[in-house]
Amino acid sequence: MKSDFLKYQAQTTPHPLNFEVDYAKGSYIYHKNGKKHLDFVAGVSACSLGHQHPRVKEAIRKQLDSYLHVMVYGEYAQEAPIALSKLLASLLPESLNSTYLVNSGTEAIDGAIKLARRVTGRSEIIAALDAYHGNSYGALSLMSKEERIAPFRPVIGGVSFIKFNCQKYLERITTSTAAVILETIQGGAGFIEPQHNFLKKVKERCQAVGALLILDEIQPGFGRTGKLFGFEHYQVVPDILVMGKGMGGGMPIGAFTASNEHMHLLSDNPKLGHITTFGGHPVIAAAALATLREITETSLIKDTLKKEQLFRKLLIHPLLIEIRGKGLMLAALTPSAAITTQVILRCQEEGLILFWLLFEERAIRITPPLTISEDEIREGCSILLKILNEIHESL
Known part of the structure; x- marks a missing residue:
């Protein structure tokens, strides 16, 4: 081997x-x-x-006996992805009620960036120094480590950086900012937690200038920090929530969640504003649904x-x-x-x-x-x- x-x-x-x-x-x-x-x-x-x-395996077996992939994402109503999205809405704050299912966390990051620009009509995305959000071109563009991105330039433009946990950088969030994207707990940088109400103050600044707050819960999410999502520890609710990794019980999945009003903007002007063939795959969604139920019911x-x-x-x-x-x-x-x-x-x-x-x-x-x-x-x-x-x- x-x-x-x-x-x-x-x-x-x-x-x-x-x-x-x-x-x-x-x-x-x-x-x-x-x-x-x-x-x-x-x-x-x-x-x-x-x-x-066993609960995840049984959910996969049951779905295998019904059907596998039947249509590109968002066209057919399928039981498992609907039930997963509905359960997420019931467990999240009221403003986070519409979920777009994709194939991985990095794909979800790209979708969240697109949604923020579509909602605000602005282009600037602000990320944190030493952040890690994935390796697709959108997610890679949010990385400040030049040695990691230099071989692949040009990356997407309109990205600037603030320092995690440093409040003096908040003035960089302006009326030109579409969104600030942060890991709730910085992962690759060393599992660094937010301090002194940093996330709350970022959200307040975003609200003041009309920007959105995107929180990356790809690692902290689904119970790993003692809450279903890490942001619940820090008295803040994001405008867009990104998840992945632990939500699939070992199967490949990601998602981004926002308000129905905001998410609807990806479906028109242009139509198919965001599309994926295998996102929301019924077998993967069934595994994720079983995982979420097991985590929240025990x-x-x-x-x-x-x-x-x-x-x-x-x-x-x-x-x-x-x-x-x-x-x-x-x-x-x-x-x-x-x-x-x-x-x-x-x-x-x-x-x-x-x-x-x-x-x-x-x-x-x-x-x-x-x-x-x-x-x-x-x-x-x-x-x-x-x-x-x-x-x-x-x-």
């Missing part, structure tokens, strides 16, 4: 992990060599209910905060200088990128899956399934502390 993987499948890095997957179940991924690995990453926050959750959301406290209680070590984040969206920082890389690679050898963050090279990603048990948390933290001890002794 390794040689064929490297020869025939396009790669994202020069040195992929090359983990040969046999199967996955619950909180574990099993290697072809028979060894099981405890998953503290959950497909980069995507597998909210772990692997092969104690999983409430339990994330208890599990966070267990992680924080266990992960005390001289080489762990800080643990950032909320709920089960955590980043453990070591003193250096080199130590972090050692930890991640050596933990995989010991049967624990960890991963990096995009921009904060000292961070160890800890984003397990919401379904992870306390015993599994203790098991994984024991492995992590063992490796940290070995590294510490060698320094």
Whole structure:
């Protein structure tokens, strides 16, 4: 598998992990060599209910017996995507009542940008320094890291930047601004939470100048932070909400949600203002609906905060200088990128899956399934502390 993987499948890095997957179940991924690995990453926050959750599998099977793809998005009424959109509306603030289903978070970001420009008639989009919203051209254009975007220029224009959590930048939001787009909790930058009512003050500034606030909940969303969506912690409601990753229970999906009044503008002048062939795919929507029901009908959301406290209680070590984040969206920082890389690679050898963050090279990603048990948390933290001890002794 390794040689064929490297020869025939396009790669994202020069040195992929090359983990040969046999199967996955619950909180574990099993290697072809028979060894099981405890998953503290959950497909980069995507597998909210772990692997092969029975409710998700049953929803997929049931939909497979009815029909797969039947028509491009938005033309036919199909039960699963309608039920998913309706349930989302019932769980969100009243102004967020219309959902456009797409195939991924980055596609949802692009749709949200288009919607903001259509609603306001303005072009300027303001993003945050060190933000990460995806890699399609629209989402890439919201990135401030020049080394990442330089090889692909020109990107879309009309984008400027403010500093996350820095209120003096708010004056840059003006009557020329179509929207400010922010991650509710900055992901790639190191799981940085908003401070001192920053999101609320951004929303107030947007309202004052007639701009929209777009919140990217692709990582925090669907219960990972102890609320269904992260913005619920910060007394702010976005004009456009973007989601993805964890909403599909391991299946590929994204969405952006706004008011019906605003969303309707994408359907006319021009018609087909935003279109996708496979967005709202009935099998994917069925999986997402089952995921959302499981998350909201059980104690999983409430339990994330208890599990966070267990992680924080266990992960005390001289080489762990800080643990950032909320709920089960955590980043453990070591003193250096080199130590972090050692930890991640050596933990995989010991049967624990960890991963990096995009921009904060000292961070160890800890984003397990919401379904992870306390015993599994203790098991994984024991492995992590063992490796940290070995590294510490060698320094």
